[in-house]
Amino acid sequence: MTLTEIRPPIAPEARYSPRVTAAQAPVGNNAESAFARGDDNALRLAYDAHGRMVYGFCARSLDPERAKDVTQEVFVSAWRARHRYDPAKGRLGAWIMAITRNRIIDNVRSEKRHSDRRADEDTIDLSTESEVDATSDKMLVADALLELPERAREVITLAYFHDLTHPQIAERTNIPLGTVKSDIRRGLARIRQHLESQHD
Numbered sequence: 001m002t003l004t005e006i007r008p009p010i011a012p013e014a015r016y017s018p019r020v021t022a023a024q025a026p027v028g029n030n031a032e033s034a035f036a037r038g039d040d041n042a043l044r045l046a047y048d049a050h051g052r053m054v055y056g057f058c059a060r061s062l063d064p065e066r067a068k069d070v071t072q073e074v075f076v077s078a079w080r081a082r083h084r085y086d087p088a089k090g091r092l093g094a095w096i097m098a099i100t101r102n103r104i105i106d107n108v109r110s111e112k113r114h115s116d117r118r119a120d121e122d123t124i125d126l127s128t129e130s131e132v133d134a135t136s137d138k139m140l141v142a143d144a145l146l147e148l149p150e151r152a153r154e155v156i157t158l159a160y161f162h163d164l165t166h167p168q169i170a171e172r173t174n175i176p177l178g179t180v181k182s183d184i185r186r187g188l189a190r191i192r193q194h195l196e197s198q199h200d
Helices: 018-023 029-037 042-059 064-080 092-113 126-145 150-160 166-173 177-198
Strands: none
Touching (some): 029 042, 092 126, 126 150, 150 166
16 A cells, blocks of 8 residues: 555544544554555555544644645554554554654644744743643543453443442452452453553
């Protein structure tokens, strides 16, 4: 697949969520290695697996048309820089998200430079950059959840996205309370390790 064969931008109504991404088979280790090598069809596989996530991230900070354009720019940049991607250091989705973050911030800065706002607003607000970072972190956590075993993913989701206590999780899932606590502890450690690897 060549750069000009990237599919049309994802429809504006498409939004990223952990459920959407989980429904799409994430790019596995073999496909990630294929991307790093520049194998045929590797770019298409990466776009199919991560395009919705990238577009969803872009659409939170940019208008729909610009979000489409930036989504394609991200994959063009990722493909051209594929020699920098090391599958041993982290998932392809997280690496692409880092590229997306930088592209979004560049676009916000550019929009501010060409706006009619006061000269002292000519650079990106720290609050805007913080919002982009916060959104990126949430999506990286969702991506990291996909690496966990199904049971650990379920109990962590119930604990941190549904605000259930450990006993409530044990009752709902019919999993022993001690196992719930162990799964959450080990799962959070793996997520932390995953996130730290993306900021090295």
